[in-house]
Amino acid sequence: MTYCVAIKLKTGLVFCTDSRTNAGVDQVNSYSKLHRFNSFADRKFFLLTAGNLATTQAVIKAMQNDLEAGAPFNLANAHSTTEVADYVGRLSVQIQQKYVAGGPMAGFDASASFIVGGQILGREADIYLVYPEGNHIAAAKKHPFLQIGETKYGKPIIERIINSQTAPETAMLCALVSMDSTIHSNATVGPPVELLYYAKDNFQGEDTQYFFDEGDPQLAKLSNAWNDKICAAFSGLPPLGDPFYN
């Protein structure tokens, strides 16, 4: 599996993902699930991917091919990030349909989910969650984050900490803590961890990026500090009162 989270802040967008993939327990690998389309003067897009690796790779490849071939619709001529989310959904469904038309592949799961984020000059920076069915939802002011993959373990901390006014450094740290909780509880999610902050309107400059490999001392330090602090927080809780009956 996978865990990816994206956060839409007032100042920009945060993306965080693990890199573990598995096609059965004897084929556990590491692939980047954070894809950057950042060679334009007036736009920048990011894609987080979860689900069938062949499907997600084929979608990325098709996006690159459309761009190079100057297809009627491609990333360079899109008018909005919503259009790009639509486009990713369309490609994903097309690719999945090759494998699910019954026959020898019946029952095979080619489905994939995506988070599409980015900005086009003059428009808002935004994030979208593209479902396996190809449709998508946007983040909302009251719910400024989107998750795909193993989303549940790391959701409580994000809900407690994040709102759209959160500072980028805090949001990045929170995404990493959310990732750490997920890695702790689910063996199919693991390092390397990629973390990126896109400051809005930064179309041509570098983004703020972190890459934490397996055994990275900074990630280990954060993980230990968080564990210690959670245990201390727990032991500081008021005791339960009198039972119902004893």
Place this chain on the structure above:
Amino acid sequence: MTYCVAIKLKTGLVFCTDSRTNAGVDQVNSYSKLHRFNSFADRKFFLLTAGNLATTQAVIKAMQNDLEAGAPFNLANAHSTTEVADYVGRLSVQIQQKYVAGGPMAGFDASASFIVGGQILGREADIYLVYPEGNHIAAAKKHPFLQIGETKYGKPIIERIINSQTAPETAMLCALVSMDSTIHSNATVGPPVELLYYAKDNFQGEDTQYFFDEGDPQLAKLSNAWNDKICAAFSGLPPLGDPFYN
């Protein structure tokens, strides 16, 4: 949905469950999911239930009927808690099969999961997770807890705090914090919350029980204290170091 957790301690067993059930959004109700079989001199059993409410109610009813009718196998003559877990699995599969034999109910999900816990005089107090397929697993010394329903939100805190040596008060508090995180993140899990501690060999005495209804001040106090402490713990984390490139 549901969230139930059971913990096997050196000193006894902890059970915690929410009480929200829903059969579609217009039929959200509250049913106890903690069932007690405690009218024996030499044994005591507890059942936590998740999944299709009709199935879980039918299983409980069948267990009561078998007991009253003195069936060849019933709770009063079982030799071990494992046998009881087997029995619950058998009943569950029988009941589900009535609804899944194709025909008008094809595609209908009658599945249910159970945690069976308890003790028989002279034997260890133990807990088992019974899958919808009827088979079961036991808790292990290295993994002294079992969960059913919406298990993921509340798993990280239990993994950080609980081991088999944990004091009963601490384990009960941790189960409640785990429940609180789940209620926060998932609208289908909600109060009343039931919490019970069975001290081993306590076959005839009362168990330590808590019942927290919607708006219970003690539960609200715990929930607020935990939220404050988590936020404080988070703000005490060391900041991220220098990015990869900026």
